[in-house]
Amino acid sequence: MINTPDIKIGIVGVSRDCFPRELTQRRMKQVVEECRRLKLPIEPCSVVIETEKDSMAAAKEMVKKGVDAVAVYLGNFGPEGPLTIFAEKLGKPFMLCAAAEESKDTLVEGRGDAYCGMLNASLNCGLRNLRPYIPAVPVGSPSQVAHMILGFLSIARVVVGIKNLKAFTFGPRPQDFYACNAPIKPLYNLGIEVMENSELDMLMLFKSVAGRTKEIKAIAKDMAAELGAGNKYPAKLVELAQFELALMTFFENNLGSRQFGVFANKCWPAFEQGFGFVPCYVNSRLTGRGIPVACEVDIYGAVSEYMCQLASVSPVTLLDINNTVPADLPIDDLCGVERRDLFMGFHCGNTPSCCLCEGCGMKYQLIMHRLMESGKKPNITCGTLEGTLRPGPTTIFRLQGTADCRLCSYVAEGAIMDADPASFGGIGIFGIKEMARFYRHIMLEKQFPHHSAVAFEHVGRILFDATRLLGVEDVSTPRTRGNLYPGENPFGV
Structure with a gap:
């Protein structure tokens, strides 16, 4: 990669x-x-x-x-x-x-x-x-x-x-999205360089490459080949290709003192009005090649994705720890976990196509469409890559800078179920042993945000040791039943 x-x-x-x-x-x-x-x-x-x-x-x-x-x-x-x-x-x-x-x-x-x-x-x-x-x-x-x-x-x-990474951001965060706050001092402590830019900078960058039509057409052709029958909105490809060219040009020109880079970019709500599409599919393509792009200006999410990529040497994604799994949704094989330990990982459409099942395609963002284009045909909300996550082993991981500028982390291994999630977006059903307790006593108790990086294989050992070697003392993992978390009520288990 x-x-x-x-x-x-x-x-x-x-x-x-x-x-x-x-x-x-x-x-x-x-x-x-x-x-x-x-x-x-x-x-x-x-x-x-x-x-x-x-x-x-x-x-x-x-x-x-x-x-x-x-x-x-x-x-x-x-x-x-x-x-x-x-x-x-x-x-x-x-x-x-x-x-x-x-x-x-x-x-x-x-x-x-x-x-x-x-x-x-x-x-x-x-x-x-x-x-x-x-x-x-x-x-x-x-x-x-x-x-x-x-x-x-x-x-x-x-x-x-x-230690050779640069995080590029185009922000600020969406309104009322404090979960994606990113204290910079802990990033510097890790050796990461940060280059912050505005959404207006991104728009100017997008416009600046408009004349490079030959390159844009080549990228659009490559997009069409990747999407195949899933190319539901072919008229959007030229704009998306222009955006991809803009991001790649910026990446190549701004690494500066660093060898590697990631993006954490704003993607709603003004983006759609300014650019005329959603950027998810482009984000998925860059991530699939080895340049993670985190949604919603989530710098620590982008860094977490990159660490998963480095551990697995394979494409990864960033998902919301999103929703519970209804009891009537059929799953033939629970992979050794209880139903209470299932959840759905979801995002609008930023997961690389190689990490999705056959039949994925470019669609429109349903939630944004309800808000921005209600009663109209999808237009500015087109550009998601949607489908069911590829079943198999998985690792979820998050490195986070806390409000008081400490670093903490979690890592857990499990499986993505071979089951239809019966919903929209890039989505899959996750099963992690003792996830219900881990969710309550680590994710909630330690105030982790809703985004988690996802690797499509078991790389917990590598991430645990690497995170510790980077100087992060607080690395949480799921505990077996009977092994209580600090503060867990022994009478309520």
Whole structure:
């Protein structure tokens, strides 16, 4: 996908001077061989870190090799000071991992004590205010360590993407839509740059590309091919294509100091009167290519979408946690959840076509049509992409800046049901175990807004670890029955 970092991982072996350096060298060579069997883009460092001087040399080599993240490998006990000096100097995401002992026959001359060394390495990271990624079981065989590094690759992709991200906004938010407020300080704390623009800027941008008719026609042709039989309003394609060209031109010209970008754009109510359409279909196309576009100027929604994209390396969407599922709506397979834990995720029409079932199409926004064109044929409210969400595994995720400028987050895994939601928009039925309690004691209790980013696979592990690695301490997940949330009434369960 475009707008997504390709991650190159370095690996640096460390050795304490009272242990044989050769032990780390031999063990790291085996790890590198296992990484290459997994086709990991691994760059071994020729320097084994024993001293502070080695730390500087290793950092210099890793920078020269262009690594984006690094695995610090304790082949034996390891030198806690030099290894953290290296991590501090390098300034990139890093993980700590270590070698397990190989055999009862090597526990005298060949024992490495890396299990012990990990404790001191972790402690020294704290002394230097460094935050390493430490796997759930960080000490293992060469094959096990290689799989740890494989897992770290996805986590590093999220972190690197976020720290090189720019959020473009065209606002302000719709009236009485405080839910999409976006304190900027927490975004800066994450390393995200923000470029705020007005809806008038967007209109001027749209008009500025009107003369590029050849490009507009090519985009409109591509839209028609994508929609196929779902092209219900073909007369709208030229305007929508012009809008897509405007957004892409702005994106390419304004990344500035950053490599990646997302949009959080206003889409109602004045937009329709000014532009003559709704932007949902264009939003879906950009998101499908790798540039998430959040509705209603929801900056944290756009960032959340991007994190889901980085975790899954696949198109994602942003949906309202929208409505309950009527008891008489038939669902053949509840995927192991109770009906009380079902809900519908909905939005007007911003979900990429590849994330919808066959038969999706471009339609009009029903709610806006009632308000803006009541009794008339749809015109300015045309431009949604509507259909049923693709059934299968899913992850919902939200990163949010609170009113007092703290960062908090939630992540939950579940399934999108293979069932007809019998409604309009881009919509699907979600089932997440213990969602009813999670909704009450996390989403409501912690005052999360109504938008949630949605990935179309299970990426909870990656998002949880990446969010923590970014420094977010408050990451909520669903709790099993009997495991009460703070403040949950034990007499009311």
